[in-house]
Amino acid sequence: MFKKISSTANPAIKRLLQLQEKSRARKKEGVFVVEGQREIEMALKGGYEIPEVFIVEDLISEEKLERIFRRRKMPQITALTAEVYEKIAYRGSTEGIIAIIKTRDTGLKQLELPQKNLLILVAEAPEKPGNIGALLRTADAAGVDVVLIANPRTDIFNPNIIRSSVGCVFTNRIATGTTGEIIEFLQRNKIEIYAAALQASKNYSEIDYTGSCAIIVGTEATGLSREWVENSSQNIIIPMQGHIDSMNVSVAAGILIFEAKRQRGFQ
Structure with a gap:
């Protein structure tokens, strides 16, 4: 009873x-x-x-x-x-x-990296729960090793994020930190940084993603902060053929992540 x-x-x-x-x-x-x-x-x-x-x-x-x-x-x-x-x-x-x-501690200090060729997704300052949920679904679908949220605007256990991610909050290895902390973390672990930015960028399809690397995406409205642009191994861009110069962050992340997975033979 x-x-x-x-x-x-x-x-x-x-x-x-x-x-x-x-x-x-x-x-x-x-x-x-x-x-x-x-x-x-x-x-x-x-x-x-x-x-x-x-x-x-x-x-x-x-x-x-x-x-x-x-x-x-x-x-x-x-x-x-x-x-x-x-x-x-x-x-x-x-x-x-x-x-x-x-809840669990999502700080970088508690993050244990798997011992393999890493593919990491970093999202800087995502604000809308729906976008965060979509990013987590994309990361799960692609089998990304780690998702890092830089300068989070909301806590990862927001019910709207859990709902929009259809539970992928629980299937991804997730950590949060400041942009500076995450850059230092990636550099210390010898992980290449590929920042989606307009400045000094190469076409995303020209990059070799087969080594340990992190793909960095920002918000549609403001893009990435200068810290990422200045500390990236290479800035990358998705060429646009229409009238706009940006797309939804989860769509952009999906294109970049699955190109990396394609190069890795989807392993």
Whole structure:
């Protein structure tokens, strides 16, 4: 028998809403909120700890919970009425399950690089959760080794990022830092830096990406900061044939990353 909540005025629901809406609340408690069975299963595969889960019993049975958490510690389960769940759910079509998950340290110091020929994606100051989510999906699809976020404008555990990434927050090796910290990190690890910038650039298809390298992308509005342009091994550009001189950051990243993967034989 699960504890049950039937009112949105319940303190547990107010806390859940705070965690969804406020980065400060997530940082203070060291937890974040994930909605949906697929995303929760991906978090579990990624080794994240889940202390609490909220469900609608008509949609998520005890047997389904046991399948989701098979061979893992069962979290504290709270049952919600459908009306309460609808008030806190982000999605129009509900799946009936929301989890509170413990955050991880995303600092560069905790990052362990795999011992192989590295392909790294760096995004500087991405602001829109949808763009960050799309970048993470692209990185997952290409099997990128590491995703680094320079000068992040929002925390990586923002529910909108988790939703737009369809759980790829949990499938990528992610770290954050300042632009200066990440440049120093890449140079110290002898990783070539290829910055997508207009200044002194070569066509991206003329570059050899078969060695350990990082592809750096900035925002569509402002591009990359001078630090990247001045510290890159080579600035690269995607030639435009239309009337604009930039494209969506996730689209640009996809073009560059998959060219690198093509050169590597998609290994």
